[in-house]
Amino acid sequence: MHPSYHHGDLRRAVIDEALRIISSSGPEQLSLRAIAAAIGVSHTAPRHHFGSRDGLLTAIATEGFDGLADALIATREGGGTFLDVGVSYVGYGTSHPAHFAVMFAPDLLLEDPELARASGRAFGELRSGVEALGADGRVEDAHAAVVAGWSLVHGLTTLALTGNLERANLTGGRPAPELLDLVRRAAGMLYGSPG
Template identity: 40%
Template structure:
């Protein structure tokens, strides 16, 4: 059985990017199990040996796709953050909506970027500033970090809340996962917990 190819093969000068895009399309259409170097090569319209010049096996291809996925994830969060109320609380709520919506719209890509090695990329990005996915989260959380406090405390609070909600949402725990967060009755009340972010806990 031969793999389908594009009618117009990609230009070899941008072959690496073409293979990554082909991989994302295969991942989206058929899932991680269907993502192979041979399938990517066929979709990009090149020989099955071509990917070896750009990636160190299937793990290298997955890592490259994850890097591209993180960049798209970052762009989605930035775009969502810019559309909401431009107060610290409004920006953090909008970022969380963008986080969830990206996962709903790109479930296979979202699963990949947090499941294969590149999860460490998100963690390594902690010191990379706004140019990274984690940097967007860090910048948005900054207004809630008290002087002398480790910023990772607030960042972890926010990340844990939205990442956990997102995984439960995708798993269908709250019902069919295909709906936008704006239409889900639990999103707003759960995200209301963000109002407590950065506040000192009550004394015992």
């Protein structure tokens, strides 16, 4: 038996193994039976916590959105600007690629109130940043501003995770801190630098 399962944390062991598989093969390759075999439990054990493969993916997406929301909130509460929140979005997505791959794949997920709550927290942070800019008179069309800001940071995260920024020689093979500097410069063109 898997040590985590032996200590009563089968749910976490299943999620961790699923994240490992998603990181290496993508969410489409996920199998509850393979996860059970990898962690040394019966093939029905993961169903006890998740019901199905889609239930497991929904739990991973929920965890991902909660983690993203926590990162964005910590940035804002730490005095960060809307630009800083955008950089945090990319930082979270690139440091949690398996979560990110599932969070924005609605065809793989169940309709779930916990998922709706978690994604609502994350999107609420993006919206509140735009509202703050609107209060300063920097944004006239809040709806378009949310779409523009989210598209920019989500697109940059996706380009980084898929290796497209590197293949286009736009990162110069630089490490993650340099990527976040690139994000800050690109997002600053949209809403201006915090200074």
